[in-house]
Amino acid sequence: MKRSLALVMGLCLAGVALAQAQPPGAVWGYKVKPGDRLVDIAKTYQKKPDEWKQLQLRNGVTEPKLLTPGKQLNIPVGELKQGNPVAEAVLVHGGVQRLDKSGQPIGKLSSGDILKMGDRLQTSARSTLTIRFADDSRMLVTEKSTIDLTSLVNYGKTGMADTKVQVLEGGTDSQVTPQRGPAARYEIGTPAINLAVRGTGFRIQVDSRSGETRTEVDEGLIAGTAKGQQALIGRGFGLIAEPGKPLGTPQALLPAPQLEARDEVIGKLPIQFAWQSLAGAQQYRLQLLAQVQGAEAIIEDALLQTTRVQWDDLPDGDYVLRIRGVHASGLEGLNAVKAFALRTKPEPPKLTFPGDGQRSTGSKISFRWDAATEAHSYRFQAAEDERFAQVVALVPNIAGDVGAVLLALPPGSYFWRVASVTRAGVIGPYSDAFRLELQGGVP
Numbered sequence: 001m002k003r004s005l006a007l008v009m010g011l012c013l014a015g016v017a018l019a020q021a022q023p024p025g026a027v028w029g030y031k032v033k034p035g036d037r038l039v040d041i042a043k044t045y046q047k048k049p050d051e052w053k054q055l056q057l058r059n060g061v062t063e064p065k066l067l068t069p070g071k072q073l074n075i076p077v078g079e080l081k082q083g084n085p086v087a088e089a090v091l092v093h094g095g096v097q098r099l100d101k102s103g104q105p106i107g108k109l110s111s112g113d114i115l116k117m118g119d120r121l122q123t124s125a126r127s128t129l130t131i132r133f134a135d136d137s138r139m140l141v142t143e144k145s146t147i148d149l150t151s152l153v154n155y156g157k158t159g160m161a162d163t164k165v166q167v168l169e170g171g172t173d174s175q176v177t178p179q180r181g182p183a184a185r186y187e188i189g190t191p192a193i194n195l196a197v198r199g200t201g202f203r204i205q206v207d208s209r210s211g212e213t214r215t216e217v218d219e220g221l222i223a224g225t226a227k228g229q230q231a232l233i234g235r236g237f238g239l240i241a242e243p244g245k246p247l248g249t250p251q252a253l254l255p256a257p258q259l260e261a262r263d264e265v266i267g268k269l270p271i272q273f274a275w276q277s278l279a280g281a282q283q284y285r286l287q288l289l290a291q292v293q294g295a296e297a298i299i300e301d302a303l304l305q306t307t308r309v310q311w312d313d314l315p316d317g318d319y320v321l322r323i324r325g326v327h328a329s330g331l332e333g334l335n336a337v338k339a340f341a342l343r344t345k346p347e348p349p350k351l352t353f354p355g356d357g358q359r360s361t362g363s364k365i366s367f368r369w370d371a372a373t374e375a376h377s378y379r380f381q382a383a384e385d386e387r388f389a390q391v392v393a394l395v396p397n398i399a400g401d402v403g404a405v406l407l408a409l410p411p412g413s414y415f416w417r418v419a420s421v422t423r424a425g426v427i428g429p430y431s432d433a434f435r436l437e438l439q440g441g442v443p
Helices: 002-010 014-021 038-045 051-058
Strands: 027-031 072-076 087-095 094-098 103-106 114-116 119-121 127-131 138-141 144-153 161-175 183-191 196-199 199-204 211-217 222-227 229-234 237-241 272-276 283-292 295-306 308-311 315-324 338-341 351-353 358-361 366-369 375-384 391-397 402-408 411-422 427-430 434-439
Touching: 027 038, 038 051, 038 072, 051 072, 087 144, 087 295, 114 144, 119 127, 127 295, 161 411, 196 199, 211 222, 211 229, 229 237, 351 411, 366 375, 366 411, 375 427, 391 402
Parallel strands: 161 183, 358 434
Antiparallel strands: 027 072, 087 114, 087 127, 094 103, 094 119, 119 144, 127 138, 138 161, 144 161, 161 199, 183 196, 196 222, 199 211, 211 237, 222 229, 272 308, 283 295, 283 315, 315 338, 351 366, 366 402, 375 391, 375 411, 411 427, 411 434
C-alpha cells in the first residue's frame, strides 16, 4: 500500500500533464534542415501552403530561401495539415464485424481493411482484431469485445496523432508509440474511467454488465480520471474502477510466474509447459498467440487452476505463450512470456535396428530405419551423450530409398537418431534417440 501511494503522490504533476487536453494556442516545432525553403515547409505541413508568409512573420524569418539549419519554426496546431482519419485492421482472426449505432451488424471485417473514425467494431468468441493507428501504435482487441473509434486524427508528416477509443465491453491490449508533440495523444475511455498515455503497454478489461474496468500496466505510465479524480498507474500496478464511484488506489500486480525451461524449437507433440506456483495467485491466465500474416493473434485464452498446460494437436508455426497470475481482486499480473517454434514436419522415420538399449559387438554396425512419407533424404547423427553435444558421426545426405547407414565405431556407449529432409531441403525434427552399447570383438 505504501509503495502504490508513494507512486501516486510522487508522480502527481506528471499525471496532470499526461492527461490534460491540448492547450489553446499550442504550436508544433519544426527544426530547419540544410537546404530547406520556407515555401516547401509550408507545403508539407500547413493546411494552407499559400500562407507561408504568415509563417515567415510569425517566426521572424528575414530570408525565406536561406534558412538557418537548426532554427525552430513554430506552426500553430490548428494550422497543421491533417492526413486521412483512418486506421488499419492489420489482422482479423475469427469473426469481427462492423456495427451500426444500434448494435446491428453491417459487415464483416477482413485483414487489411481500412477503419474510419466513428466505426463501431465487435469481436466474437475466440476472435481477435489487431489495429494499427497512424502513429504505429497497436491495439489487440480480445474476444467478445465492442469498441468505438471516436478519434483518428493524424497530423501528417509531423508524426502526431490524436487517437481515442471507447471500449464498451471486453478487453484490449495496447502497445503505444511514445507520444511526442502538443497534439499527440492516445486515450481510451470506458464506462468507468478515462485513460491517457504517452507511450506504454497496458491492458484493460470492461465488464459487459456493470462497466467495471480493470486496468493493468506492463510498461510506462497511465493517467486515469473519473468523477474529477485522477490516479497514476505505473508499471507493475493495476486499478479497478467502477462507474459512478471515486477512483481507488493503484495496487501492485502479481509478478510474472517462473516458467520451466523449454527449447525454443520443439519437434514433436504433445507439447507441455509448466510454471512454478505463484504466491497470491488464485488462478492463471493462459494466452497462446500465433504469428498470422506478420501479426500476433490470440488463438487460445483460458483461466487455469493448474500450473501445467499440454497441447496434443497444434499445427506447426511460431507461437508466443503468455502466463500470468490472477489475484483474488481480479487484477491480472505481469506476463511470463515464452516464444517458441513448433516444427514437427517432416516427421522423422521409425528407427528399427539396433534397438534401443541393444548391445552389439564388432567394428562395424548397420543402422536402419523405416521409410518416412515426406522424406526425400535423411540426416543421421551419433553422439556420446544424450543431448548430442558430442557428435561423433554425422551423415547429412542419405538417399530416401536407402534407409540405412554402415559405420565403423570404436567400443563405447552411443546415442543415435535420424531426421527426414524434404525435397526442398527442409530438415525436420530428429527421432527419439536410441542408445547403443558397442563392444569390441567378433560379432
